[in-house]
Amino acid sequence: MTFQNAALVAVDWGTTNLRAAVLDEAGSVLDKRASDKGMGQLVPDEFEPVLVDLIWDLLSDGAVLPVICSGMVGARQGWQEAPYVSAPCKAAGMEQAMQVATSDPRLSVWILPGVSQAKPADVMRGEETQIAGFLSKFPKFDGVLCLPGTHTKWVRISAEEIVSFQTFMTGEMFSLLSTQSVLRHSVGADAMDIATFNEAVSDAMSRPQAVASKLFSIRAETLLADIPEEVARGRLSGYLLGLELSASRPYWLGMDVALIGDPALCGLYKDALEAQGCPSRVHDASDLTVAGQWAAYQSIKDTP
Amino acid sequence: MTFQNAALVAVDWGTTNLRAAVLDEAGSVLDKRASDKGMGQLVPDEFEPVLVDLIWDLLSDGAVLPVICSGMVGARQGWQEAPYVSAPCKAAGMEQAMQVATSDPRLSVWILPGVSQAKPADVMRGEETQIAGFLSKFPKFDGVLCLPGTHTKWVRISAEEIVSFQTFMTGEMFSLLSTQSVLRHSVGADAMDIATFNEAVSDAMSRPQAVASKLFSIRAETLLADIPEEVARGRLSGYLLGLELSASRPYWLGMDVALIGDPALCGLYKDALEAQGCPSRVHDASDLTVAGQWAAYQSIKDTP
Numbered sequence: 001m002t003f004q005n006a007a008l009v010a011v012d013w014g015t016t017n018l019r020a021a022v023l024d025e026a027g028s029v030l031d032k033r034a035s036d037k038g039m040g041q042l043v044p045d046e047f048e049p050v051l052v053d054l055i056w057d058l059l060s061d062g063a064v065l066p067v068i069c070s071g072m073v074g075a076r077q078g079w080q081e082a083p084y085v086s087a088p089c090k091a092a093g094m095e096q097a098m099q100v101a102t103s104d105p106r107l108s109v110w111i112l113p114g115v116s117q118a119k120p121a122d123v124m125r126g127e128e129t130q131i132a133g134f135l136s137k138f139p140k141f142d143g144v145l146c147l148p149g150t151h152t153k154w155v156r157i158s159a160e161e162i163v164s165f166q167t168f169m170t171g172e173m174f175s176l177l178s179t180q181s182v183l184r185h186s187v188g189a190d191a192m193d194i195a196t197f198n199e200a201v202s203d204a205m206s207r208p209q210a211v212a213s214k215l216f217s218i219r220a221e222t223l224l225a226d227i228p229e230e231v232a233r234g235r236l237s238g239y240l241l242g243l244e245l246s247a248s249r250p251y252w253l254g255m256d257v258a259l260i261g262d263p264a265l266c267g268l269y270k271d272a273l274e275a276q277g278c279p280s281r282v283h284d285a286s287d288l289t290v291a292g293q294w295a296a297y298q299s300i301k302d303t304p
Numbered sequence: 305m306t307f308q309n310a311a312l313v314a315v316d317w318g319t320t321n322l323r324a325a326v327l328d329e330a331g332s333v334l335d336k337r338a339s340d341k342g343m344g345q346l347v348p349d350e351f352e353p354v355l356v357d358l359i360w361d362l363l364s365d366g367a368v369l370p371v372i373c374s375g376m377v378g379a380r381q382g383w384q385e386a387p388y389v390s391a392p393c394k395a396a397g398m399e400q401a402m403q404v405a406t407s408d409p410r411l412s413v414w415i416l417p418g419v420s421q422a423k424p425a426d427v428m429r430g431e432e433t434q435i436a437g438f439l440s441k442f443p444k445f446d447g448v449l450c451l452p453g454t455h456t457k458w459v460r461i462s463a464e465e466i467v468s469f470q471t472f473m474t475g476e477m478f479s480l481l482s483t484q485s486v487l488r489h490s491v492g493a494d495a496m497d498i499a500t501f502n503e504a505v506s507d508a509m510s511r512p513q514a515v516a517s518k519l520f521s522i523r524a525e526t527l528l529a530d531i532p533e534e535v536a537r538g539r540l541s542g543y544l545l546g547l548e549l550s551a552s553r554p555y556w557l558g559m560d561v562a563l564i565g566d567p568a569l570c571g572l573y574k575d576a577l578e579a580q581g582c583p584s585r586v587h588d589a590s591d592l593t594v595a596g597q598w599a600a601y602q603s604i605k606d607t608p
Contacts (some may be wrong), residue, residue, distance in 0.1 A: 012519070028393040040457055076527075084528070098463060106435075115523075116524070116527075116528055118528070120517070120518075120521050120524075121521045121524040121525040121528055121529065122524045123519060123523075123524045123528065151520060161380070166517050167517070167521075167524070168516050168517055168519075168520065169485065169486070169487075169514065169516075169519050169520050170327055172485050172486065173477075173481075173485075176480045176484055177473075177477075177480070180479065180480055180484060181473065181476050181477075181480060182473070182476065184456070205524075208512050208513035208516075209512035209513075209547055209550035209551040210551050211547075212473075212474065212512075212547045212548050212550070212551040212552075213424070213470050213472055213551045213552070214424075214470075214472070214473050215473050216426065216455060216471040216472065216473050217424050217426060217471075218423045219426045219427075220420070220421075220424075220425040220426045220471070221425040223420075224388070224422070224425050224427065225425065226576075241517075243513055243515075243516045244516045244517075246513035246516070247513040247514050247515075247516040247517045281434055297333075299541070
């Protein structure tokens with residue numbers, strides 16, 4: 001299969017892997033490719049060969065193929081640093097994209113910058129491209145975006161700009177506590193009791209500091225009362241999310257909230273917000289990064 | 305060197321290692337031994353050989369050497385389960401010690417039980433023996449014991465009994481976040497800025513829920529403002545301890561607090577409590593477990 005009409009390669013290059021989409025001149029996806037060569041295992045010189053390896057069949061002599069990258073590839077330890085743009089700012093910071101010098105003349109590589117915030121100190125790298133994609137579909141959106149994940153982002157959007165944002169390590173804490181701590185013996189691996197989860201969320205919201213003591217009680221209840229793993233898991237997840245919702249209240253209270261990310265995880269956020277009287281909508285996140293890269297390309301390709 | 309006057313072997317048998325003290329008839333320590341054969345790596349049949357291996361030179365035909373064990377050796381997955389005694393109760397639950405059948409007739413092995421609490425659900429296994437040791441030295445103590453560690457215990461003591469207690473996973477969370485999470489790139493390995501630590505404690509105590517968002521800001525400040533590792537470490541430690549002190553307030557507020565454990569860690573707790581107007585004393589914890597096992601032995605040896 002050949003892709004003679006490939007107009008752009010959009011690369012989401014994270015710490016552990018990369019995903020590339022091949023787009024035609026209209027922004028339609030012709031093909032998708034992936035590799036496990038994340039930036040975490042590469043030194044600067046190794047990025048170009050990895051990229052060429054992934055898209056060699058799209059390159060032809062005498063032609064130049066544009067490649068837009070976003071994510072950790074632009075971090076200080078990445079291919080080339082694309083310094084953060086400071087919020088408030090346009091979502092993908094397209095004007096500040098960095099062009100990377102390549103030894104292969106058939107490539108024209110750009111890296112999109114992340115977004116920073118001075119106070120409270122915060123950073124994002126990758127999410128801003130999803131946000132750009134979301135705003136390319138809903139340019140009039142005025143409200144709050146929540147991107148649940150390892151490091152969940154709450155983002156205030158107005159007039160197509162990222163006004164402010166805040167990051168929560170809830171996902172990473174859940175992962176560490178459920179797989180590495182003493183609680184791993186209690187929470188099991190999969191199912192979660194949703195009623196328990198919702199109860200734990202409101203428990204944590206009414207007395208956030210108590211989360212510090214309630215965590216070990218999950219283990220104790222397994223030992224003393226043999227509570228089911230799905231109950232233990234619901235409690236752990238609910239306590240941590242309740243703590244996050246308690247701290248992020250200024251973001252969601254009385255706001256129009258859009259959730260972007262893994263549907264199951266977004267569903268938990270939606271349930272928890274609903275119990276607090278905050279309606280929200282879950283958006284399909286699957287192609288938002290590509291949409292954001294495409295939107296960035298639209299502006300960059302006209303730059304001299 | 306021989307120990308013909310050995311009267312008791314006191315074994316603190318935890319998950320990852322065991323420490324044995326050889327005592328004479330007056331309770332003085334004649335010798336100390338250790339092994340890395342913790343209960344976590346042993347099946348029930350393997351405990352006796354490990355013990356014999358450690359004290360073979362103390363055993364003589366025709367004589368029976370008493371051995372008192374405490375710690376995880378008495379858990380369900382240990383040598384033999386010594387079921388929890390339910391608080392309120394005497395510290396080491398000496399009356400409920402379990403005698404273990406051994407194939408070597410020169411041994412008389414007892415396992416001390418842990419202590420449980422039904423509501424809020426909580427358990428301890430090992431700390432109750434330190435508490436017994438503390439109470440054998442300060443039988444009139446009426447107040448609160450705090451045993452900082454991986455799982456810090458706050459324990460209300462009155463009339464030589466454990467009245468109630470609460471466990472916090474602060475130590476384990478600090479360890480996971482500082483070595484396994486994204487914060488490991490920020491906090492370094494050793495030194496901690498104490499002024500930052502104290503500030504973070506009071507920050508967390510005045511707005512406990514904000515800890516959920518302040519954690520990632522440590523990482524962001526490293527990236528944006530290049531804050532020193534000891535400042536980042538002070539902040540992480542302070543936020544987590546502030547969250548614990550906020551939740552454990554009913555334990556320490558207006559109480560006589562005695563800290564037992566690693567002196568450096570106890571020092572951090574002491575500083576943080578002092579800033580909240582709560583004076584406390586740090587006690588040498590090094591021989592409390594042995595003292596508690598000795599106290600238990602005093603009662604058991606008279607049992608028919």
